[in-house]
Amino acid sequence: MSDDRRLDVLRAIVEDYVQTQEPVGSRVLVERHALGVSPATIRNDMAALEEAGFIAQPHTSAGRVPTDKGYRMFVDRLSTIKPLSSPERRAIQQFLADAVDLDDVVDRSVRLLSQLTQQVAVVQYPSLRRSALRHLELVPVGDTRLLVVIITDTGRVEQRTLELDAPIAEHVVPELRARLNAAVAGRRLVDLPEPLEQMALAFVAEDRPLVHRVVRVVEDTLAEATEERVVMAGASHLARSGTDFSQTIRPVLEALEEQVVLLRLLTEMAEDTAGVTVRIGHENQHAGLAETSFVATGYGGDGEALARIGSLGPTRMDYAGTIASVRAVARYLSRILAG
Amino acid sequence: MSDDRRLDVLRAIVEDYVQTQEPVGSRVLVERHALGVSPATIRNDMAALEEAGFIAQPHTSAGRVPTDKGYRMFVDRLSTIKPLSSPERRAIQQFLADAVDLDDVVDRSVRLLSQLTQQVAVVQYPSLRRSALRHLELVPVGDTRLLVVIITDTGRVEQRTLELDAPIAEHVVPELRARLNAAVAGRRLVDLPEPLEQMALAFVAEDRPLVHRVVRVVEDTLAEATEERVVMAGASHLARSGTDFSQTIRPVLEALEEQVVLLRLLTEMAEDTAGVTVRIGHENQHAGLAETSFVATGYGGDGEALARIGSLGPTRMDYAGTIASVRAVARYLSRILAG
DNA sequence: GCATGGCACTCGCCGACCCGGAGTGCTAAT
DNA sequence: ATTAGCACTCCGGGTCGGCGAGTGCCATGC
Numbered sequence: 001m002s003d004d005r006r007l008d009v010l011r012a013i014v015e016d017y018v019q020t021q022e023p024v025g026s027r028v029l030v031e032r033h034a035l036g037v038s039p040a041t042i043r044n045d046m047a048a049l050e051e052a053g054f055i056a057q058p059h060t061s062a063g064r065v066p067t068d069k070g071y072r073m074f075v076d077r078l079s080t081i082k083p084l085s086s087p088e089r090r091a092i093q094q095f096l097a098d099a100v101d102l103d104d105v106v107d108r109s110v111r112l113l114s115q116l117t118q119q120v121a122v123v124q125y126p127s128l129r130r131s132a133l134r135h136l137e138l139v140p141v142g143d144t145r146l147l148v149v150i151i152t153d154t155g156r157v158e159q160r161t162l163e164l165d166a167p168i169a170e171h172v173v174p175e176l177r178a179r180l181n182a183a184v185a186g187r188r189l190v191d192l193p194e195p196l197e198q199m200a201l202a203f204v205a206e207d208r209p210l211v212h213r214v215v216r217v218v219e220d221t222l223a224e225a226t227e228e229r230v231v232m233a234g235a236s237h238l239a240r241s242g243t244d245f246s247q248t249i250r251p252v253l254e255a256l257e258e259q260v261v262l263l264r265l266l267t268e269m270a271e272d273t274a275g276v277t278v279r280i281g282h283e284n285q286h287a288g289l290a291e292t293s294f295v296a297t298g299y300g301g302d303g304e305a306l307a308r309i310g311s312l313g314p315t316r317m318d319y320a321g322t323i324a325s326v327r328a329v330a331r332y333l334s335r336i337l338a339g
Numbered sequence: 340m341s342d343d344r345r346l347d348v349l350r351a352i353v354e355d356y357v358q359t360q361e362p363v364g365s366r367v368l369v370e371r372h373a374l375g376v377s378p379a380t381i382r383n384d385m386a387a388l389e390e391a392g393f394i395a396q397p398h399t400s401a402g403r404v405p406t407d408k409g410y411r412m413f414v415d416r417l418s419t420i421k422p423l424s425s426p427e428r429r430a431i432q433q434f435l436a437d438a439v440d441l442d443d444v445v446d447r448s449v450r451l452l453s454q455l456t457q458q459v460a461v462v463q464y465p466s467l468r469r470s471a472l473r474h475l476e477l478v479p480v481g482d483t484r485l486l487v488v489i490i491t492d493t494g495r496v497e498q499r500t501l502e503l504d505a506p507i508a509e510h511v512v513p514e515l516r517a518r519l520n521a522a523v524a525g526r527r528l529v530d531l532p533e534p535l536e537q538m539a540l541a542f543v544a545e546d547r548p549l550v551h552r553v554v555r556v557v558e559d560t561l562a563e564a565t566e567e568r569v570v571m572a573g574a575s576h577l578a579r580s581g582t583d584f585s586q587t588i589r590p591v592l593e594a595l596e597e598q599v600v601l602l603r604l605l606t607e608m609a610e611d612t613a614g615v616t617v618r619i620g621h622e623n624q625h626a627g628l629a630e631t632s633f634v635a636t637g638y639g640g641d642g643e644a645l646a647r648i649g650s651l652g653p654t655r656m657d658y659a660g661t662i663a664s665v666r667a668v669a670r671y672l673s674r675i676l677a678g
Numbered sequence: 679g680c681a682t683g684g685c686a687c688t689c690g691c692c693g694a695c696c697c698g699g700a701g702t703g704c705t706a707a708t
Numbered sequence: 709a710t711t712a713g714c715a716c717t718c719c720g721g722g723t724c725g726g727c728g729a730g731t732g733c734c735a736t737g738c
């Protein structure tokens with residue numbers, strides 16, 4: 001018995017099942033793939049694969065269906081990554097390049113990926129904590145309110161309103177603005193605390209409280225992991241016809257509406273920016289996602305990813321194609337943000 | 340024959356059908372409602388109602404189901420608005436009051452409404468064109484780029500990057516910022532063009548090109564109807580079990596993913612801010628929404644609404660409850676924005 | 679003239695039944 | 709180790725009948 005052939009059989013089963021959505025039997029397997037052996041032989045291999053937990057049969061005498069473990073093996077052994085066609089690449093590049101600002105870039109990316117994979121796409125905004133700051137702006141609003149606008153080098157803009165106890169002294173704002181910007185410009189969040197503390201010392205004692213409050217807001221805003229934003233598109237693909245998946249659609253939609261769940265999905269994956277991570281079925285923590293797989297990778301930043309992007313679909317999805325699409329969009333997205 | 344009773348019958352049919360989701364027959368009708376007549380009498384009325392197009396029977400001998408026209412009549416005659424319970428009101432108020440910024444307010448509103456109605460909720464961001472400007476900020480980025488940040492009195496923030504041909508003269512930015520703000524502060528978009536033109540004249544000729552470009556960006560940004568933003572929540576409610584609606588779910592999800600469709604949905608409704616508008620089934624232009632109804636109203640602004648908020652569900656929805664919820668959320672939302 | 683009771687009729691739904699086909703596992707032979 | 713043959717299982721689809729809900733109509737009563 002050849003282990004090699006068994007893996008071939010597994011691969012063939014996955015491929016056929018993904019395509020037809022129906023349990024695949026030994027006969028059609030030899031017909032559609034050049035396996036060079038008879039159905040009976042395949043049956044023996046299938047029995048072994050089932051014993052090992054890679055495939056299962058829904059009913060006593062139906063064909064076989066891959067299990068999560070089977071998909072896992074399939075994905076791990078997946079060597080052939082189909083590259084996208086070059087018109088496809090150009091289309092992606094062009095579409096992303098037309099974006100006018102960060103919101104637009106992210107929006108286009110998520111729609112694009114959803115379109116390419118015909119699945120749900122998820123994109124995380126470039127992380128604030130890992131971005132560098134480009135500019136801080138202070139805008140007095142009325143007497144006792146101060147609007148703090150934070151602009152990062154990825155083009156992300158965050159705003160916070162600050163309620164003050166006492167009216168703002170006129171002279172403080174311009175000075176604070178100048179010093180703040182001098183202190184933070186070009187720095188990443190991680191490197192911020194000390195320069196900011198230093199800067200605060202430069203003010204006269206009576207202005208300190210205000211300065212400290214502003215500093216705190218800036219730090220809080222940048223630190224809030226909660227503020228990580230995630231956008232999603234293509235939910236309608238979940239309702240693709242001809243699949244019992246439509247029974248499962250409710251919990252999936254519910255999961256996808258929870259920012260928290262989306263975020264965990266994206267961040268619980270391996271930290272290396274190079275590779276593409278695949279989570280299959282029950283490997284996802286969330287119960288509602290037990291029948292879905294998620295393919296994700298990082299984008300932006302060198303070495304350490306700025307944020308992540310991924311595609312979610314039924315476990316019976318086209319893994320090779322999805323991986324290729326996710327990787328491609330991530331690459332062009334990184335390029336846009338860097339340029 | 341009493342027309343009054345016929346309307347009662349129609350009302351009873353709608354109420355029962357909304358509750359049970361099943362065609363309602365003459366017998367159960369007299370059992371569950373105190374109509375004071377026999378099933379046979381009801382049958383006559385039903386025949387008349389069917390003749391008039393208010394109800395229909397799915398199969399020759401099944402109960403009756405309201406048509407779009409029937410729902411329309413029902414809604415138009417709907418006098419009893421059930422007010423929300425006072426704990427409910429308090430909960431709404433509290434939940435919205437906890438919001439930290441505009442994004443948060445809108446986000447909370449849409450989730451809240453979705454929760455209350457157990458349907459899809461849609462909220463439009465306060466319109467830029469109708470908002471007043473609070474502040475304009477100019478941030479030079481590098482030598483040839485200028486970031487324009489626009490802040491409205493509703494707390495909305497828009498940003499645009501401007502690519503310039505020539506490096507920016509240092510002295511221009513502060514002056515421009517000051518004059519711009521003097522020109523626009525507190526004004527609504529509609530009233531902007533002249534003051535801006537006037538202001539541009541105050542600059543020496545060589546700075547005019549830059550000034551004009553900035554002015555143009557501001558006007559364009561505020562004018563772009565495209566930039567109207569709409570957020571949606573509660574898509575999972577579409578997949579509520581026990582309804583053939585799950586067959587129709589795909590086109591609905593597709594429609595809801597199109598910002599354009601959402602916007603049309605919200606803006607094609609009557610312009611009066613006071614009332615709640617209801618669109619039933621085919622009254623919605625979009626084909627995918629033929630089996631849904633949409634309940635919406637305006638919020639913010641006095642007299643003329645700043646933006647709109649609404650709830651979308653199957654035509655067989657609880658109109659009275661939905662109308663009450665939409666109205667309640669809109670009211671509190673307006674209050675928050677005004678305060 | 680409207681309401682009502684009675685009655686025949688129409689269908690849709692459900693369970694029973696049956697059959698064909700696909701697929702398997704096993705065994706014996708190569 | 710592979711393969712052909714074969715008996716067995718079981719799902720899916722199709723047919724059939726009976727049941728029940730509901731209707732429309734007619735004759736009757738107030």
